[in-house]
Amino acid sequence: RLRMRIAGVPGMLAHRNLTRASSKGRVAVASLAVSVALIIISGAISHYLGFLTRVADSGGSDIEVGLNRLIQEDESTAEGLADIDRAYRALAHVEGATGEGYMLQTSLYGSFDQSMLDLDSLTANSEEYDMPDRGLADDGRIYAPLSILFLDKDSWNEILDENELDRATYSDPDHPVAVALNGTQSNDGRRYSVRDLFTSTGTATLFTQIAPIEDSPFVEIGVDENGDPVARYEGYRDEGETQYDEYDEALYQQISRPLDDVLAQSLELPVKAIVKTLPKAVTSYASIWPTLILPASALPALAEGSEDIASDVETGSLAAPFAFHASEGRYGNTMYAYLSFAAEQPRSVEAEMDAMIDSDLSGAEWYRMYLNNNAENVRQARVMYETIQLFINCFIAITTAIAVANVFNTLTNSIILRRREFAMLKSIGMGNRAFWRMIALECASYALRGLVIGLVLGAAVTFMVFQAMSLSFAGLDFEMPLGWVLGAIGLVVGVLALSTLYALRKSSAGSIVQTLREDAV
Incomplete structure (x- = not known):
C-alpha cells in the first residue's frame, strides 16, 4: 500500500x-x-x-658515482677532499654529462638539546625495528646517531640562497655553522616514510673520539636505566651482559661505560637554520637519523683533531668518525663521496665514465667505487x-x-x-x-x-x-x-x-x- x-x-x-x-x-x-x-x-x-x-x-640525478677515498699516510683530509673534487670535475667533462654536485657523508654519535628534536618521531620505530639506540637522558639532552652531509660549494650556496641565509655566516671553513635537514625520505628496511625530526635550532655536540677498550669494539651511545649516557662495546671480556643467538649460544659480552669516562674528544657545532631544500646532490638521500648539512670546505676543520688518529677495528668509524688515516696494514675509515650528474644519453655517459674510473681512479687511494645509472633504472x-x-x-x-x-x-x-x-x-x-x-x-x-x-x-x-x-x-x-x-x-x-x-x-x-x-x- x-x-x-x-x-x-x-x-x-x-x-x-x-x-x-x-x-x-x-x-x-x-x-x-x-x-x-x-x-x-x-x-x-x-x-x-x-x-x-x-x-x-626519486628525483635524483641521472648518473650517481660513489667514491671511497682512502687518506694515505702522508696526506691530510684537505688533500683527500681536493682529490675528490678533481675527480668530480673530470667526470663532469665526459661528453653529454653535466655535473650537478657532490656530497660526502659521515655518520657519528652526538647529543642535542631536548627542544631541538621531536623525540617521539625519533624513537617511533626503535622497538619495532633493529635500530641504534637514541634517548633522553636526565641531563635534558637527547643522545642519538646522526649524519653530516658535506656539500660542494654550488650545492651549498643553492641551499643558502633558496632559504635566504647569509653566505658569509654559513660558509666560513674555520668556524663551521650547520643547517638541519627536514623532509628526508627514510627506509628502515620495511617502509618508506618522510621525516621531520628537527623542531628548533641550537647547538649539537659531536662525539669525535670514543676511547677504545681492548678486544671490544665500540658499538653505540645510549641512555641506561638510570638516565645516564653510556658508551656500549661488544667483545669477549669477562664483564658485561652476555648476548645469545637463537640457539642460546653465547655470542659476546655487551659492555657499558659512562660516556664521560671514555669520551676523548667532542666539539660544539652551531645549528642556526632548519631547511627542506634538497639540491640534486642530496635529492635521493634517505636516513632514519637526524641530518646536518655543512659545506665540504668545513670538513678539514672538523677533522683537525683526528688527523693523528689511526682507525682500525676497535677504533672504528663511529668511535672516530673523522679519523681517515688507517692503522698500518689495515683499512680504516674512508671518505664516502657521492657524485651526481645529468646525462643526455645515460647509457653512453655510463660507458665513458666507467672507462675513466677504471683508468684514472684505480690507485690504492681509491678503495671502492660504483656507478649507478638512475635514468636507466627508472626507465x-x-x-x-x-x-x-x-x-x-x-x-x-x-x-x-x-x-x-x-x-x-x-x-x-x-x-x-x-x-x-x-x-x-x-x-x-x-x-x-x-x-x-x-x-x-x-x-x-x-x-x-x-x-x-x-x-x-x-x-x-x-x-x-x-x-x-x-x-x-x-x-x-x-x-x-x-x-x-x-x-x-x-x-x-x-x-x-x-x-x-x-x-x-x-x-x-x-x-x-x-x-x-x-x-x-
Whole structure:
C-alpha cells in the first residue's frame, strides 16, 4: 500500500515484474556489479602503480658515482677532499654529462638539546625495528646517531640562497655553522616514510673520539636505566651482559661505560637554520637519523683533531668518525663521496665514465667505487609498471565487455519476451508515460543494486591494494579513484538505457492486436 502511494501503479507493476523475473534480474545485477567492480579496481591499480613509478623516480640525478677515498699516510683530509673534487670535475667533462654536485657523508654519535628534536618521531620505530639506540637522558639532552652531509660549494650556496641565509655566516671553513635537514625520505628496511625530526635550532655536540677498550669494539651511545649516557662495546671480556643467538649460544659480552669516562674528544657545532631544500646532490638521500648539512670546505676543520688518529677495528668509524688515516696494514675509515650528474644519453655517459674510473681512479687511494645509472633504472621500472598496467587494463576491458554484453543480452531478451505483457497493459489503458515510468523503475532497481554491490566489491579490493602498499610505504593515503567510479556509474546507466531502448524498439513493431494474438514463446 505504501508503494502504491509513493510510486503508483507503475511502481507496483515494476516491483511485481522484478519479483517474478528474479533469476534473470540477479544475472543482470551480478553482471553490472562485476563491471563496476572491475572498473574501480583498474583505477585503483593505475593510481597505486603511478605512485610506485614516482617512488622509482626519486628525483635524483641521472648518473650517481660513489667514491671511497682512502687518506694515505702522508696526506691530510684537505688533500683527500681536493682529490675528490678533481675527480668530480673530470667526470663532469665526459661528453653529454653535466655535473650537478657532490656530497660526502659521515655518520657519528652526538647529543642535542631536548627542544631541538621531536623525540617521539625519533624513537617511533626503535622497538619495532633493529635500530641504534637514541634517548633522553636526565641531563635534558637527547643522545642519538646522526649524519653530516658535506656539500660542494654550488650545492651549498643553492641551499643558502633558496632559504635566504647569509653566505658569509654559513660558509666560513674555520668556524663551521650547520643547517638541519627536514623532509628526508627514510627506509628502515620495511617502509618508506618522510621525516621531520628537527623542531628548533641550537647547538649539537659531536662525539669525535670514543676511547677504545681492548678486544671490544665500540658499538653505540645510549641512555641506561638510570638516565645516564653510556658508551656500549661488544667483545669477549669477562664483564658485561652476555648476548645469545637463537640457539642460546653465547655470542659476546655487551659492555657499558659512562660516556664521560671514555669520551676523548667532542666539539660544539652551531645549528642556526632548519631547511627542506634538497639540491640534486642530496635529492635521493634517505636516513632514519637526524641530518646536518655543512659545506665540504668545513670538513678539514672538523677533522683537525683526528688527523693523528689511526682507525682500525676497535677504533672504528663511529668511535672516530673523522679519523681517515688507517692503522698500518689495515683499512680504516674512508671518505664516502657521492657524485651526481645529468646525462643526455645515460647509457653512453655510463660507458665513458666507467672507462675513466677504471683508468684514472684505480690507485690504492681509491678503495671502492660504483656507478649507478638512475635514468636507466627508472626507465626500466616505468616500462615494467606500464606493461603490468597494460596487461591488467586489457584483462579488465575484456572481462568488462563480456559482463556488459551479458547485461545487454539478458535485458533485451527479457523485454522482448514480454511483448504480449506490454501489449496487454496498453490495451487496458496504460499510457506511454506510465509505461515508461514502470520500465524506468525496473532499470533503476537493476542499476542501484549493481552499483551498490560493485562499489562495495571495488572498494574492498582497493583497500586491500592500499593495505599491501602501506606495508612498504608510510604516509600513503587510501583513495578511491573518483574518476573511475564516475565512469562506472556512467557505464551502468548507458548500458541499461541502450539495452532497454533497443529492446523496446524491437518489441514495439506491429500493432497491439497482432501482438496479443501471438502465441507465447
